[in-house]
Amino acid sequence: MARPKRRGSRRRYAPTSRPSTRLPDAQPGLSESEAHDSPLATLDPVVPYQIQIPDEGSALSAALPSLAVTPSSEAAAPSLASTPNVLVTVLGTATDSEGNSASLLSTVPRTATSASSTATIRPRSAEREGRTKIYCMGYEYTRANATGVKITYRCSYYRKPKLCPAQLVFYAETMTYDFANMIHHTCRNDFASGRAAVVSDESVCLDLTDEMKSFVDELVDTTDESPTKIWELTYRKFYENSVGVIRGLNKKQIVTRINNGRAAQNGKDLFSMIESPSMAKVKNEELGFLQFNYTWLNDTKIKQGKSGIDRLIGWAHPELRNLLRYEGVHLFVDGTFRSAPKGYHQVVTLMMYDPLTELFVPLFFTLTTSKTQDSYKKFFYCVEFAVGKKPSPNDIVCDFEAAIIFAIREHFPKTKIIGCLFHFKQACRRKMKAYRLPDDEAEIAMAFGVLDMLTVVNPDKISVQGVAWVKAKIKQRCEAKGVPYSREKWRQFWQYFERTWLEQYPPELWNIFNVERKIVNRTNNPLERFHRELNARLKRQPSLKRFVKTIEEVAQHYVILRRGIISGVAQAPARSTMRFPRAAKLPKIDDIEESDSENENAAGADPNNSDHIEAALSSDEDLELLYDTSFENEEATDN
Numbered sequence: 001m002a003r004p005k006r007r008g009s010r011r012r013y014a015p016t017s018r019p020s021t022r023l024p025d026a027q028p029g030l031s032e033s034e035a036h037d038s039p040l041a042t043l044d045p046v047v048p049y050q051i052q053i054p055d056e057g058s059a060l061s062a063a064l065p066s067l068a069v070t071p072s073s074e075a076a077a078p079s080l081a082s083t084p085n086v087l088v089t090v091l092g093t094a095t096d097s098e099g100n101s102a103s104l105l106s107t108v109p110r111t112a113t114s115a116s117s118t119a120t121i122r123p124r125s126a127e128r129e130g131r132t133k134i135y136c137m138g139y140e141y142t143r144a145n146a147t148g149v150k151i152t153y154r155c156s157y158y159r160k161p162k163l164c165p166a167q168l169v170f171y172a173e174t175m176t177y178d179f180a181n182m183i184h185h186t187c188r189n190d191f192a193s194g195r196a197a198v199v200s201d202e203s204v205c206l207d208l209t210d211e212m213k214s215f216v217d218e219l220v221d222t223t224d225e226s227p228t229k230i231w232e233l234t235y236r237k238f239y240e241n242s243v244g245v246i247r248g249l250n251k252k253q254i255v256t257r258i259n260n261g262r263a264a265q266n267g268k269d270l271f272s273m274i275e276s277p278s279m280a281k282v283k284n285e286e287l288g289f290l291q292f293n294y295t296w297l298n299d300t301k302i303k304q305g306k307s308g309i310d311r312l313i314g315w316a317h318p319e320l321r322n323l324l325r326y327e328g329v330h331l332f333v334d335g336t337f338r339s340a341p342k343g344y345h346q347v348v349t350l351m352m353y354d355p356l357t358e359l360f361v362p363l364f365f366t367l368t369t370s371k372t373q374d375s376y377k378k379f380f381y382c383v384e385f386a387v388g389k390k391p392s393p394n395d396i397v398c399d400f401e402a403a404i405i406f407a408i409r410e411h412f413p414k415t416k417i418i419g420c421l422f423h424f425k426q427a428c429r430r431k432m433k434a435y436r437l438p439d440d441e442a443e444i445a446m447a448f449g450v451l452d453m454l455t456v457v458n459p460d461k462i463s464v465q466g467v468a469w470v471k472a473k474i475k476q477r478c479e480a481k482g483v484p485y486s487r488e489k490w491r492q493f494w495q496y497f498e499r500t501w502l503e504q505y506p507p508e509l510w511n512i513f514n515v516e517r518k519i520v521n522r523t524n525n526p527l528e529r530f531h532r533e534l535n536a537r538l539k540r541q542p543s544l545k546r547f548v549k550t551i552e553e554v555a556q557h558y559v560i561l562r563r564g565i566i567s568g569v570a571q572a573p574a575r576s577t578m579r580f581p582r583a584a585k586l587p588k589i590d591d592i593e594e595s596d597s598e599n600e601n602a603a604g605a606d607p608n609n610s611d612h613i614e615a616a617l618s619s620d621e622d623l624e625l626l627y628d629t630s631f632e633n634e635e636a637t638d639n
Contacts, residue, residue, distance in 0.1 A: 134168075134205065134247050136177075138240040139185055141168055148172060157187040168245075177205075177245055205245040208238055212248045213257065220261040224539045224546050227255040262543075274313060279548045282317060282556070289552055291316045291364065291386040294378060298370070310375060311344075312382055314366040315548065317555040320562075321363055323352055324383070324391045331393045332360070333404060334420070334527035335371065339538040341547050345369050347534075348379060351527050357565040358572040360526040361558050365551040376407035399423050400505050419509040421455060422528055428497070435492050440483045445474050449581040456583045459507035465586040467494065512580065 132143040134153060141153035144167075155166040164187035169178045212234060219230050231251050238248055249257070273279060280290040294312040302308035323329070332351040340347045350364040364383055368375055384390045395416040398404050400423050408417055428451060432442040445451050450473050457466045471494070478485045501510065537550055564570030 133250055134245050135239045135242060136168060136245045137242060138235075139166065139187075140239075140250070141166075155185055155187060162187040205247055208246055208248045212238055212254070216249075216254055216257055217261060220258055221545055222549055224542050227258045230258055231255060273544060279545065283552060287318050289315050289317065289548075289555075291321065292382040294382050296378070298374075300372075301370075309369070311369045312366055312375065312379055314364050314379075314382055314386065315551055315555075316364045316386065317552075317559055319559050320361055320555060321387060323354060323361065324363060324387045325389060327392050328394045329353070329391065331391070331396045332527045333396060333398045333408075334531065335368075335399075336531040336535060338535045338540050339531075339542065339547065340367060341544045342541045343369070345371055347547075348376075349527055349530065349534075350383065351530065354562065357562050359558070359562060359565070360530070361562065362530060362554065365555075367547075371401070371403060373403040373406050376404045377411060380407065380411040400427065400509070402504070405505075405509070417509060418512075418515075419505065420528070421452075421510060421512075424455070424501075424510045425452065427500075431496055432493060435489050435496075437486055437489050437493065438483070440481070441474070441478060441486060441490075444477045444481070444483070445470075447477075448579070450474060450477070453581050453584055454507075455511055456513060456580055457511075457586060458513055458583070459511045461586055462507050462511070463498070463502055464589060464592065467497070468592045469584060469586050513583070 133156070134141050134143075140156040142156045142158075143151060144154045145152040149172055151170040151172075153168045153170070155164040157164040158166075164185050165183055166185040166187070167183040169181070170176070171178060215237065216230060216234060219225060219233065223230075225233070231254050234249075234254055235251075239246060274290065274293060280288065282289045291314045292312065293314075296310055298308050298310045301310070330353040332353075333348065334351075335346040335348045337346045344367040346368055348364075348366045348368055349362055350366070351360055351362050353359075354361050364386075366379060366382075368379070391412075393412060393415050395418055396408055396412065397418045397420055398408065400419050405417060408415065425446065429442065429446055432445065437445075451470055453470060453473075454462050454466050457469075471490070474490070475485055477483075501507070534550070534554065537554075538547065542550075561570060565572055
């Protein structure tokens with residue numbers, strides 16, 4: 001079978017490729033990189049000289065023993081070219097110390113294949129600057145052919161699988177792009193949807209490289225979007241709706257710029273970034289936004305083999321910060337982990353209820369590297385230093401975290417501490433799930449007027465009468481709904497409740513019996529909602545620049561809103577009234593016989609005692625009337 005004939009010697013190249021340039025033959029045994037790096041590869045080519053072997057002891061011969069060096073002369077020695085077993089190659093010229101010019105030759109034994117073999121070395125191509133691509137009406141074109149008459153661009157998706165035939169031609173004679181005769185695209189189906197408008201001046205080719213660089217750099221500094229997302233935003237802004245020819249950055253160049261920019265940011269000194277005007281001052285104002293940057297050595301971390309450095313960095317708008325100068329303020333302290341930048345443990349927010357505008361105003365945003373009692377104590381000292389005086393709050397609402405509660409007690413000994421009731425119920429629900437209580441039983445316990453009854457009854461009666469009432473209520477509802485009662489699992493839960501909510505966190509932290517109504521309305525920590533909104537604006541572990549930019553925008557929003565409410569052009573957002581059950585009539589202690597025992601057959605248990613407890617329970621039909629949820633209706637009932 002005969003082999004198919006080869007095509008002609010004409011070579012085909014991709015539109016952006018360059019044909020290799022043939023260099024003088026290199027020494028056999030050298031790789032391409034070695035041939036490029038050799039000083040001989042840079043010598044000027046010469047016309048072949050008459051080649052002779054140099055005299056022994058010649059300086060050039062000693063320096064280059066593998067080469068024969070000689071000037072051309074009539075009194076030449078026998079030529080090597082006539083030697084049948086030697087292959088001689090002229091590489092270039094060289095000059096000795098006396099200024100004599102000579103040829104540099106390569107002599108190797110001739111083999112069966114060396115006479116016809118040649119070494120083709122591809123030169124190092126110059127770095128491309130993206131000049132082979134243009135964009136028009138959202139499509140990317142690549143230069144395919146360039147002559148003295150015209151330059152032809154074709155769609156970058158001309159290869160498989162799309163095989164788009166679109167072409168755009170630039171004519172040198174008229175210096176214009178031929179939009180009228182351009183071949184339409186098939187790579188997308190929206191070419192004929194009214195986007196084929198052209199600019200009036202067909203010779204215009206806008207170079208938006210600098211604008212695109214600025215746009216990409218701004219996104220890198222202010223967002224945490226992925227490189228692909230930033231490319232999409234850049235494409236939509238500069239390319240998608242363009243009606244002329246545009247030259248700019250392609251996707252690869254933009255992704256490289258993003259990665260380089262973020263690498264440079266991560267390599268910057270942290271303190272120089274924090275102290276830069278963009279992060280230390282209020283935008284467009286001569287006001288300081290950075291309030292403190294406190295660092296200390298933590299001996300506990302050093303013993304654990306860590307660096308031992310703890311840090312507090314706090315920001316606040318001066319106009320909001322100064323609200324802490326008022327007496328008897330109501331404060332809220334809470335932390336969130338999700339929006340803390342990498343390297344920090346949490347974001348601690350200090351919020352205040354402003355009675356003038358009825359706003360819950362975030363005052364301080366603080367990054368912390370730990371959540372110990374010592375770090376919270378230093379946090380309150382830093383706030384005091386930034387304000388210029390020690391705040392004097394009437395009450396502080398916080399999470400049920402021992403470290404922050406002890407720090408508040410130490411720094412504000414006369415301030416009432418109120419635990420967040422949302423966290424109280426949330427912690428109880430999580431523990432029910434941990435003990436594998438069925439969802440039906442857990443929902444009954446967490447329903448309005450059951451477990452939360454313990455937050456409104458007399459705290460002195462919670463441990464015995466209150467718990468007995470809740471147990472009986474859960475059993476009653478389970479029986480009414482036909483839900484089996486998990487006696488052993490409930491026993492484990494009530495043991496946890498006694499350890500945690502009666503001993504570790506005493507009822508005065510989460511019980512609102514005899515607490516002023518205006519304070520009760522604030523016990524459902526508004527920071528929970530605020531942190532949800534903050535986390536929605538930030539990705540998990542955002543960059544430090546993005547974090548500071550976001551909290552500065554939030555602070556500016558509250559400054560403007562507060563000014564608007566004071567001037568009468570805005571109103572405070574409406575908030576729903578909190579709902580609490582009215583305190584139930586608890587059974588007497590004498591009526592409770594082993595009520596805290598979950599053993600149905602406990603010795604000495606009197607079945608009549610359960611009747612006394614049942615008498616204290618209301619039916620579900622009377623629940624709304626007995627356990628009124630609004631204070632207005634409560635007053636009406638009392639009257």
